[in-house]
Amino acid sequence: MYQGSCLCGNVQIQITGKISDIIHCHCSLCRKSSGTAYATNGFVNTEDFHIEQGSEHLGQFEIKPGKIRHFCKTCASPIFSSNATDPSRIRLRLGILDSDISERPISHNFVTSKANWDDLHVTLPHYEEHEPSRNKQKAL
C-alpha cells in the first residue's frame, strides 16, 4: 500500500495495488503542467486508487475532450489524470508519493519534445541536496 499527498497536504491519496508502465514523459504537455523537464507518470487501477482526504480540494482541467488533469486547487500539485475512454485506470503523477515504491520507470518518452536544456541527466553531477554553489547565493 502506498501513500501520497499534495504539497499543502490537503489532498491525501492511497494506492492499494500496483503502479504499472512508469515512464518519464518529456512531452510539452507534461513539461508545462509540471513546470519541470519531465513528468513521471504511471497507471493505477481505478479500484486501487483512493482519495483518502481532500477530494473537495481537487480541481479539474480538461486538456482534451474526456482527458482530465486533476490537481490541488490550493497548492496546484498535479495529482492524477483520467481518460473517459479508459475509466478502469488513472494516470498517477508519481511526484506526489510519500511512500517508497517497488516498481521502477521503464523509459524516457517523447524525448524528441524534450526541452533543449534537458540533457537527460547523462553528464551532470549528482548532489544529495542543493548544488554547492547555491550556498553563496541568497536563498530563493
Ligand SMILES: [Zn+2]
Ligand atoms: Zn495541495
Ligand SMILES: [Zn+2]
Ligand atoms: Zn507527457
